[in-house]
Amino acid sequence: MGDIHWARLPRGPDGLTIHAAYNQILAEYAARFPQVHLVDLHAAFLGHGIHCTQFWQPSYRKDDPRDWYHANLEDPNERGYDALRRLFLNAMARALKPESPGGALPDSRSLHRMKARFAED
Numbered sequence: 001m002g003d004i005h006w007a008r009l010p011r012g013p014d015g016l017t018i019h020a021a022y023n024q025i026l027a028e029y030a031a032r033f034p035q036v037h038l039v040d041l042h043a044a045f046l047g048h049g050i051h052c053t054q055f056w057q058p059s060y061r062k063d064d065p066r067d068w069y070h071a072n073l074e075d076p077n078e079r080g081y082d083a084l085r086r087l088f089l090n091a092m093a094r095a096l097k098p099e100s101p102g103g104a105l106p107d108s109r110s111l112h113r114m115k116a117r118f119a120e121d
Contacts, residue, residue: 037095039087048080049073 023042030036047059048068054060068080076084 037091039091041084041087044083044087045080048083 019042027038030038045068047057047061048064048066050067050069050073051057051059052061052065052067055062055065066079068076068083070077070080
């Protein structure tokens with residue numbers, strides 16, 4: 001909902017606008033690097049905060065109107081951490097999808113070379 005005052009920022013109606021601008025800057029920067037894969041946590045978590053049961057809000061999630069945040073309003077709770085795991089696992093699966101014909105997985109020699117290359121970085 002953009003209740004930025006909970007983060008000790010000045011109260012105001014522009015919380016979501018500020019958040020969107022910040023996320024846009026991150027997206028533009030990440031787009032400069034093909035090896036960076038952005039995971040949209042904001043879209044997934046919007047509607048799962050302290051206003052999650054307010055069905056009149058535009059961010060209400062009828063399919064899952066539950067809070068995904070811990071009592072400190074900053075960290076995820078168990079359900080939120082589960083959502084994070086799923087978001088990152090799905091993003092990694094898309095990013096690491098084999099590019100070989102037929103979708104075959106790389107053989108053990110290829111995996112060893114990849115591992116060695118990443119260890120050098």
